[in-house]
Amino acid sequence: MNTWIEKQRHLIDFTLASLARRKGKNLGLLFIYTLLVFVLASVALYTHALRTEAQKVLAGTPEIVLQRLVAGRHDLIPPGYIEQIGRIRGVQKKEGRLWGYYYDSVVKANYTFMAPRDLKIERGEIIVGPALERSRGLAAGNGISFRSYSGELHTFIIADVLPQNSELVSADLVLMHEADFRAFFKYPEGHFTDVAMSVANPQEIKNVAIKLMDSLPDSRPILRDEVLRTYASIFDWREGIMLALLSAAILAFGIFAWEKAAGLSAEEKREIGILKAIGWETGDVIKMKFWEGLLISLTAFFAGYVAAYLHVFHFDAILFESVLKGWAVLYPRFTLPPHIDGLQVATLFFFTVFPYTAAVLVPIWRAATTDPDTVMRG
């Protein structure tokens, strides 16, 4: 065993020295290889972080949201509707929610107005999200007027601004008193936007939804798990599309690696010729070349991965943000929590090291089977 390790160690030594002798060529290859890993790893890390963030955000939402449909469109929950649901086993809490969208023509963006149940807000006051604070230049204590859909002007005092760390969900939020909300939108008394329900046992959720459909045929229960799954597959799909587009780059890289490995310089050929003349076997030359490939691959892989990590988590993925994140006027600013996933690293390894190795196999063999006699003469 020890002799085996010794032998590999000497081979690595020799390979490193031989790589250092041809700095220009190998650094070029290393650079392009690292760049490829960097691009692919950035995409993978970024989408994965977005996926985890979405999961974390949705973890606090109600398990079931019940909407009422009229002619297939979302409609208000009339008075008495919630009572009609009655007692369903497993439902811990059900409450009507009040929220709606408001288009602000000043900044040309939509706000989400909401009357929270669990937060005490005085009449005439509002609490706003951080993106709104930025876009309208607001601060606590300022007054702001909104023209409602009925044409009246409503003025509110800003009591508070929501904290930055909740920005992903609260960027465009405006919280107000229930009476203000009803007055602003002319919401009829006793009506709600939808019903939120919390279910303690995750395995009961589907049964609760089925019971809801039975007792209220005009309702549409939306399950949190469904929303989560949709998000997960959307982000996966975006990542997959990016990777499929980038496969052209992987192919180009494969061709480039093949060319590099195939275009042996006269000096390299002579080197291999001399090695074989002094007793190296074809198998030894293949092993040396294999170590060369492995060293380059691993260096490029780690360098590329670390660079991608920095790019995504410290520079907010400036290069791919617009493709992967989506778009909105009041887009929340947020930093993603760093996260590395095993499957993702394994996949990335398959995408980069595998094509490289496949591409250099034939050139390596060609180099290794060169006749010492012909090269040294030529």
Next chain:
Amino acid sequence: MIFQPAIIALLLAAGLSLFMLLVASPFAVQVIRHWDIASGSEQQLKLERLTYLFSTLVAFVCLVQILAALLFVFNADKMSVMFVGAMCAVGALNVNAYGFPALYLQLALFFLAALWLAINHADSRARDYPLVKLKYLLLLAAIPLFGLSLYLQLQYFLGLKADVITSCCGSMFSTDAPTLASEMSALAPQPALLGFYGTIAAAVLLSAWHWRQRGDLSGYAAGLGSLAAFVAAIAGILAFVSLYIYEHPNHHCPFCILKPDYDYQGYWLYVPLFAAAAAGMSAGALRCFSRRPSLVHVVPQFTARLAGIAALGYLLFALVASLMIWRSNLILLD
């Protein structure tokens, strides 16, 4: 659902592997028909030179296959969140009829790839390449299997529909379903425990014996012992090890232990188990060639080392399993 990164990687690996094997197949036919180590003809020299290329190529394909089997299971587990009713890899594999066949074929190819690598290693150590024809015959035999694997994976991944309600591991490994898996799950804990430790101890001892003694008899015994221990280990995981990990008297699933909820404990069990099984069975298979003149010294040395790996692997597996049972709060036997 084909645009999942891991799925693209798996299909890429399967496709490229098949392509490489197909490229190597005309050469394999040539070797089988014309290889003659005693001849000094130009054709023989050409074949000898080319065999370096194709051996490296196939060795590479085999290594990729071993990694792909791991990635396949890993990916199935990760995908389970996307299907209604799926809680672990079982649900994701059950989404259509191709999931489990694809998994079984991946595992079979894993063992085949390991065997090929072992034969290749022994062959390249001997001066006259005594196993070269066998190696390429195996390669030709493996091509349809690799083709089938690519087909099954394509069918499986293309047929993944997120709106299918799949069945969870609870129904598949329940003790009264009419399947082999549930037969194993229904084994009473006490005999299963005895069989599990008995067979694994036998495999460890036989492998250790071969490691010391290097004879033919011990080699075959170690190979058979490894095979038996592999079956016993899987049965044991189904029958009681999983119960101890979940601390639940009725949950027999062998896939849920791979999940992060259980700290990926499954990988600690399966990686040593599969390494040991592959090494032990390859050692047994290689003993068939110990009488070839040029392999008289090579094979015993190599199989002894493989048997050593098998013994260590099974020992590690048994220790990990015992540790999990010992740490568990479940009391299955008084």
